[in-house]
Amino acid sequence: MRRTISLISTLLVTLLFGVQCTFLEKHFGDTFKEPRYILDLQGIQKRGFIRAAVDNNTTGFYIYRGRRMGYEYELLRDYAERIGVGLDLVLTSDIQEAFDKLESGEVDIIAMNLEKTPEREKNTSFTSPIDEMNTVLVGRAKSGRIENWEELENDTIYVRSNSAYKNQLQAIRDTLNLAFTILEDPRHEEALIDAVVSEEIDWTMADQNVAKANTTYYDGLDISWVVNEAGEVGWVTRDNSKELLNSLNEWIEDKQKRFIPDLYAKYFLNSKNGYFRSNSPFSSIAGDRISQYDEIIKSGAEYLGWDWRLLSSVVYKESRFDTSATSYAGARGLLQLMPVTLERFGVDNPNDPEQSLFGGVRYLAYLDKFWLTRVPDSNERIKFILASYNVGHGHVEDAWRLTLKYGENTQSWDAVSQYLARKNDPVFYEDPLVKSGYAKGHLAVAYVKDVMSIFEAYKALVDTGKS
Incomplete structure (x- = not known):
């Protein structure tokens, strides 16, 4: 009898709590909802690895002679060693997908060079700036260098979906009262650069570093026209991961003097590194060989x-x-x-x-x-x-x-x-x-x-x- 009463009581409490939660969520929105996923620095350390979304491009993460390399990869590896955990990378070419994975807890951090915007800051926090990035227009050299924006009147510029590029171009177009078309494309910047090379499209936009890297693979690209001068970019965490954010910011401050600039030079200023990355048969960028064996x-x-x-x-x-x-x-x-x-x-x-x-x-x-x-x-x-x-x-x-x-x-x-x-x-x-x-x-x-x-x-x- 006592067991029966206990079961009925438990059922009533459960039903009451469920009705109350449903009512509160219906009438007061998200205020009464539990956070979908909370895993801060201590949770990551207990789990034993940090999971990061990284851009699926040729400078962030690649294989050379069997060895894992890349600008974001080496940065993340250094940070993971600092907090005493392993590193798990999730490659994505879709920026919105990266934010979705962050919100759902599939990743702990977005390690992409992203510009801070009000839309992106919803439920997220940006780290201190890791770098500054120029954005450039990418076209074919044989089409001639751009001298002013009026030359693009009635042209179409393809930009990566969910990137900051569309807003940058819209501001220029509206200010100058021009009529060029901006089309968002789900493809990655580098895939759009490929499309420029193959003459599928005439124009796209890219971070200057990515564009420079691609000039080592392709002759005949013109990246001289700067769309947006150096803007600060950083990485992104969930806004409930305060300890992780503080830890990242301390790490960035420590590494800004030597490590980050040295790594930047290695991947973006060293032409020899760029040549091997783009030409070696044992580079995942140039082909699908890992070793001579x-x-x-x-x-x-x-x-x-x-x-x-x-x-x-x-x-x-x-x-x-x-x-x-x-x-x-x-x-x-x-x-x-x-x-x-x-x-x-x-x-x-x-x-x-x-x-x-x-x-x-x-x-x-x-x-x-x-x-x-x-x-x-x-x-x-x-x-x-x-x-x-x-x-x-x-x-x-x-x-x-x-x-x-x-x-x-x-x-x-x-x-x-x-x-x-x-x-x-x-x-x-x-x-x-x-x-x-x-x-x-x-x-x-x-x-x-x-x-x-x-x-x-x-x-x-x-x-x-x-x-």
Whole structure:
């Protein structure tokens, strides 16, 4: 009877609260709504990574010889190291999509060079200025340099949707009483620059830095006509992330003297860097090659049934694609196998890229078979394989047993990795279930995270290579 009364009381309270909330929201708007998503600096640090929306362009984030590079990427990596977390990048070419992802909590920060406007400041906060940006008109040099705005009378200028460019052009058009047309286009600035080069359109607008970078890829672009003189730009956080905003502003203040200017020079003032970025076959900007060993890596990945970019991520992590690499412990070759493993998997010459690669591939296939029945899901099993490759499958199996002992999901890497990370604690490595003893398991957990992070970057920036 008492239980029945309790259930009825709970139901009545729930119904009453729901009716009240609905009534208040209906009549008083958002005042009584809970914030949809709150994750400030401490929450990000507890989660272990910061997630940032970055522009999908050729200066912000790209791959060069397997290495992650880019102006925004290096800035974000430095900030992530400062607050002691990992970095997760979300590429987007749609500015409004970036704001939507920020509002929904899919990202913690928009790391794009954005101009502060009243519309953009709704429910968001801008950091201190990171940079100043000019905007320029982009056309073909053979069309002749623009000397005044009247020359564009009756022309059409295409601009990126949701950018500040439309408002800048409208102000000029209205002030001078001109009749040129402004059309918003969902394509990214660089895609619009491509359209200028291909003569699909005559004019577009871009940040001067982006435009300059594109002149290293294309001859015949004219970017001499400045639309808007240097305006301050910054990054964006949710307005309920006050601690994150304060932390970013302190970091910007610290880095404005040397780090940010030096990085700017590296990516925008160094013509050699621009040349390699735009011409190297091992740049994700110029093509879809990661290394000179892509062909044998693709063959090895086919043997494993893996995405070739995942295997490339492992090779990069192990040796940076250096066939002569030798670790302090004596591991050698592209996939850094120890002498006993080299012998076991038939590698006579670890400096031979094909032998070395396929020795590691056969070892990875062995580990795949070892975990197959315990972890049927291939996406989860990959992480068990990677950890086993790094620290030995005996240590990962110990963590699996501990996960089983404590009643958690043994098919989940998130669950098992917690116990692997604790294998330097005697409470766990002295447990009778543990067969392989002490291990710096936290390093193997970090290894898996890093390989998967590299893989995500490769997936975002390098094509599969399939015809």
